[in-house]
Amino acid sequence: xxxxxxxxxxxxxxxxxxTRAADRANLSQTAFSRSIQVLERDLNVRLFDRKTRSxxxxxxxxxLVSRARTLxxxxxxxxxxxxxxxxxxxxxxxxxxxxxAADVFLRARVPAWSIVFPGTQITVKxxxxxxxxxxxEHGEIEFFIGYPGDIDQDPxxxxxTLESQPTSVFCRADHPLLANSGGKRTIRTRQLLAFPWASxxxxxxxxTRRLASHFQLDSEAELPWNLLCDHLDLLRDATLLGDxxxxxxxxxxxxYLERGxxxxxxxxxxxxxxxxxxxxxxxHPRGRSLSPMANRVIGMLTE
Numbered sequence: 001x002x003x004x005x006x007x008x009x010x011x012x013x014x015x016x017x018x019t020r021a022a023d024r025a026n027l028s029q030t031a032f033s034r035s036i037q038v039l040e041r042d043l044n045v046r047l048f049d050r051k052t053r054s055x056x057x058x059x060x061x062x063x064l065v066s067r068a069r070t071l072x073x074x075x076x077x078x079x080x081x082x083x084x085x086x087x088x089x090x091x092x093x094x095x096x097x098x099x100x101a102a103d104v105f106l107r108a109r110v111p112a113w114s115i116v117f118p119g120t121q122i123t124v125k126x127x128x129x130x131x132x133x134x135x136x137e138h139g140e141i142e143f144f145i146g147y148p149g150d151i152d153q154d155p156x157x158x159x160x161t162l163e164s165q166p167t168s169v170f171c172r173a174d175h176p177l178l179a180n181s182g183g184k185r186t187i188r189t190r191q192l193l194a195f196p197w198a199s200x201x202x203x204x205x206x207x208t209r210r211l212a213s214h215f216q217l218d219s220e221a222e223l224p225w226n227l228l229c230d231h232l233d234l235l236r237d238a239t240l241l242g243d244x245x246x247x248x249x250x251x252x253x254x255x256y257l258e259r260g261x262x263x264x265x266x267x268x269x270x271x272x273x274x275x276x277x278x279x280x281x282x283x284h285p286r287g288r289s290l291s292p293m294a295n296r297v298i299g300m301l302t303e
Contacts, residue, residue: 002073003075005039005042008021009036009047009068010093013057014022045066048061084185091291093293093294094124094141095125095143095145095294096124096141097145097146098147102124103232104280106145108113111271116296125141127230128201129144143282145281145283146159147279148280148281158284160301162301165278165280166249167193167250167277168247168248171244173260175195185270187265187268189271189273192245195243196227197225199228200229226244227244233239240262282301
């Protein structure tokens with residue numbers, strides 16, 4: 001059975017005229033009549049009683065035509081939905097993002113997605129890279145954007161490297177460290193170790209090792225971490241309302257710097273802290289087809 005035959009059944013039931021129904025189907029009357037005959041043969045029932053000047057539904061035809069209408073309508077909706085999905089204009093997409101990626105790469109883009117992707121449902125799951133990798137492996141997300149971890153060594157994944165994000169150490173504007181300093185370029189880096197430190201919990205451990213090495217700590221020693229947290233509001237409050245020093249990427253701190261609420265300690269240190277840019281990439285499984293919408297989003301992120 002072909003859907004076009006059901007469509008022709010509906011047309012003839014509406015018009016009760018082979019001539020008018022054939023015109024609506026853009027077929028010759030002979031081809032349209034043959035289509036109805038094929039459907040009756042396939043179903044092994046007579047759908048229409050044909051007379052010289054009239055056409056009428058049989059009792060069976062009257063019972064089946066309503067179902068044919070539903071099937072034809074569903075087929076039309078199916079075709080439209082397939083077209084929307086193929087053009088990234090509908091359906092659902094699930095992706096993952098690290099805290100940094102959500103702040104740096106998604107915050108400015110997501111508001112426009114309701115216009116770029118009308119009628120879509122987008123799910124963004126925020127987490128650490130190991131969690132996002134697990135979600136990828138279980139098919140719960142199509143891709144993630146964030147720190148790639150050791151995934152770039154795994155041939156089962158495709159990794160698109162994005163621009164690394166610069167970092168620094170920040171504190172509140174009236175921090176005791178600044179009150180006791182003689183101005184810019186007067187604070188020794190080891191003075192920072194007298195205060196608690198805060199940062200995102202999903203930070204790359206290699207960054208903390210580089211920082212510890214710069215402060216000439218033993219290989220087994222760590223910086224005085226007081227708060228490791230994947231919640232930017234808590235990190236902000238720990239910095240603005242306490243004496244914690246914040247190690248983070250620079251972009252999300254910028255509004256607090258501009259309002260004079262935070263200070264970049266790189267301007268006050270007599271020795272420069274080595275720049276420890278945070279890596280970021282788009283990651284998806286190799287060999288798994290992405291939806292058109294996922295391909296478009298990845299293109300926007302990597303262009």
